[in-house]
Amino acid sequence: MIINMTTIALRRKHYIDQTLESLFRSDGRDIPVNLILGSSDTSHVEKYRKTLNIVSWDQEAESQAREGHLRHNCNVNAIRALSYGDDDHCLCCEDDILFDEHWLRQLMLTVAEIEGKHYVLNLGQGSDPSPGKRYAIHTQPYLCGAQAIFYPSKSVRRAVAEFVRQNTHCGMNDHLIGRYGKEHAALYNTTPALVGHLGQVSTFNQPSPPAKRSEDAPLKQNSETTPAKPVAVAVRRVDREARPPATKVPDVHRIRVSERATSEVLVALLRASLGTGAQPDATRLTQCDWARLALLATHHGLVPILYRALRDRAASVPADRLKNFKAQYVANVFHNQLAQAGVEEIGAAFDSERIPVIAMKGAALQRTLYDDPGLRVVGDIDLLVDERDVERAGARLQHLGLAPLLSMDADRRGPLCHIHHIYQRRQPRAIPVELHWRLFEPYQPYIFDLEAVRAQARPLPGMPPNVWVMAPEHELAHLCLHLDRHAVTYRSLISRKDWFESLLRPQGLARLLWLYDIALYLRQRTAVVDWDRFVDTARRWAIDEHLHATLELARRALDAGPPPEVLRALHRGRPRVVERIAHGVVLASHRANESRRKDSARGRRLRWLARLSGQVLRVAHTWVSVFPPRAYLRARYSTTHTALALRVRHLRDVTPGLWAETRDRLRSVVAVRGHDPR
Known part of the structure; x- marks a missing residue:
């Protein structure tokens, strides 16, 4: 989504500072803003040149303008605002309005209610509400004032722009936009209004009603002669489902x-x-x-x-x-547009410093795998850089206004600080950026060769040349390993009778969306994955059993799996006893949490199991890190030493990392308790 705001320097009194201040305080603060200038004078917007996109009054606009005909020239600028940008969702507005604090959320909910995409939605004019709806049909003969108009598609914007261009001699742009909405589409008002009007001092020295005749042609029908009254900024509307009535305990x-x-x-x-x-x-x-x-x-x-x-x-x-x-869904479309704009902005900033970067997970899949920009929920932007570039990359992110996550938030993250840093703008709804130099903690018992990943990476379509994605074999392996790492229990889950219930249960850190990513990848990319290389890489990196579990669950649950021989080649048997015990405790904890959610009376009796699962799982992770499988030792060290010598060497290598992890976890506990408001 974009905001195209028309503005002109010759106003006797400017309101643009108040308008932008209200926007930046609202939930729409992250939407890109284009200031569409109505003259070559930029003096009143120079302060925003570094933060907003200023669309200058160019030669084409000058050729269409008429000297001394201010109303005609305002129509020209309105056409420019309607035509600028390729985004589907666009708010065309003027520079003398106040945004409601929660206007964007209310707008998204309103758009979700409207059937079809061929309509014009007015945010700034009051209307009698329709029962059960957030919008109402514009019943007045014409639109008087176009302070804030939402267009649901680029095709509607272009059609309105062409209509205004052909009929510009018949009246002002608000009158013409209203005519188009009533005659060729649908014209709605949000209820309540989501913006208020500030402009008590008009751009025009002697305002006249929209129905005033121009020099060239008569109007077919008179427009309103009474200007709209200023609209108060809408009060936030709270949307909550009614609390269900108390009933007997069901069977x-x-x-x-x-x-x-x-x-x-x-x-x-x-x-x-x-x-x-x-x-x-x-x-x-x-x-x-x-x-x-x-x-x-x-x-x-x-x-x-x-x-x-x-x-x-x-x-x-x-x-x-x-x-x-x-x-x-509509909210996610807007969110993902911001995410993709963020990747482009960061990619360009890194390109200026010649920093190659690999986009991962949702940031890449949204562009390469999903055919609908609103389908993939993206929580953050995951980027991978060389460890030697971390400092420069972090500096570029801070130059863009993203601050590193510090103090209490960093303390809570504990050992994750050893694989990535998080940067985020200090604004609500800002999308975090995870800057990785590793994908997993160095003491974890699997390998992911980042040198090989970078050597085989390929450009991400539509992005700056330094923004890459992993090769298909590496990307699929990373998606599987990422899910296995968060799910924890998948390697044990595939041998349990209750695997389906456990997979769907709304507990734990795993998300079925990530399994859907893998299934969609298998459906669309099977032909481009070199399966022999995939299996060979998995064995050399000692991650084959982890990949097998996620691929097997994708096959069972979503009927999308790799070739059968690939699953057989990756299968190495069950997890070791220590891991199976830990996985069993975690799954029992998930069942207990689900029961506690349904029956709060049992909460005190079941809470101990949730605490126990975390401790048991941590012990199991430490055990496997200290005593990993022999296949991992052979893959990591590639020597002919005896098994005992390999284990001694491994213990010497992982002890510092495990100690740092334990130390940071203890610090996290202390930090959280120290900030506990109780």
């Missing part, structure tokens, strides 16, 4: 059956999105617990994907659920 068996049916519907929708299965029929959808489906979708980062799968099944989906899913 436990029926709950489990409903949960299973809901999980099956979720997986069926994911399979349908991948093209590996059919859509669930209406009967299965009626068995779905929609509240639980929303819980699962939110936890696993799947809401936008489910919305696209369900949007053509509106008759089988509760209207409020589908509306909420759509709102989150």
Whole structure:
């Protein structure tokens, strides 16, 4: 999304500072702003040259302007604002408005309610609300004032621009925009108004109503003669679902059956999105617990994907659920546009310093794998640089206004500080940037050769030449290893009878979205992956058993797997006893947390298990780090020494890292307790 703001220097009184101040205080502060100048004079906006994009009054605009005809020239600038930029979602506004603090959220919820994409949405004019809606049809004969107009697509903007261009002799741009909306599309007002009007001193010395005739042609119909009254800034609107009434405790068996049916519907929708299965029929959808489906979708980062799968099944989906899913999908479109703009900005900044960078996970997949910019939920921007470039890269990020995560937040991260730094603008909704120089802690018992990764990386399409992505074999391996590292239990899960329930349960750090990434990768990239090289690399890096678990679960759950011989080649058997015990405790903890969520009375009895799982898992990780599999020792050291000599050497190498991890974890605990408000 972009904001195209028209502004002109010859105003007797300027309001642009107040307008931008209200925007920067609002939840739309991160949206790119283009200042569309109405004359060659830039004196009133020079202070914003380093922070906003100033679109100068160029020769083409000058050729269309008429000396002394201010109204005509304002129409020319309105056409420029309508035509500028390729983004679909665009807010064209004037420089004398006040933004509501939560205008963007309310706008996204409003857009989610409107069917179709051929409409004009006015944010700045009051209207009688329609019951149950955030918008109303503009009932007045014409639009009086175009302080803030939202366009849902580039095609609508271009059509309106052409209409204003052809009819510019018939009146002012607000009048013409209103005519287009009523005659060729739909004209709506948000309810309530999301911006207020500041401009009590007009640009025009002697304002006249929009219906005033021009010199050349009469209007077909008179426009409004009464200017709109100033609109107060809208009060924040709180959207909450009503609390369900108290009922008797339902049958436990029926709950489990409903949960299973809901999980099956979720997986069926994911399979349908991948093209590996059919859509669930209406009967299965009626068995779905929609509240639980929303819980699962939110936890696993799947809401936008489910919305696209369900949007053509509106008759089988509760209207409020589908509306909420759509709102989150629309919000994710805006969010991802900011993320991609951030990658481009950082890539260009790094390119100026000749710093090569590899985009990873969502930052890369959003551009290379997903065909819809709103589907992939992106929590942060993951970038990988050479360790020797970390300091310069960090300096460039700070030059862009991203500050390193310091103090209490850094203390909470503990050992993660040894593999990446986090940078973020000090603003709400700003997208964090994780600057990696390693992918995993150095004492972890698997290898990921970053020299080989950089040597085989390839350019990321549409980005500066220094922004790369991993080769397919490395990227797929990294996606699998990243999921296995967060899920922890997958290598044990594939041998359990309750693997399906455990995979879907909304507990732990793993996300089904990451498994969907892998499944989609397998569906789209199987032909370009060199599977012999993939297996050979996995064995040389001693990560084959970790890759096998995630690929096997992608095959089982989403029916998208690698060739069968690849799975057989990667399979090395079950995890060791210590790991299986730890995994069992973690899975039991997840079940306990789920039970505690449903029955708060059992919370005190089950809380001890959650605490125990963390301790047991930490002991297991330490044990495996100190006593890794022999395959890992052979892969890491590539020598002919005896097994005992290799273990002694390994212990000497990992002890400093383990000690640093333990020290930082203790510091994290102290920091968290020291900042505990209790």
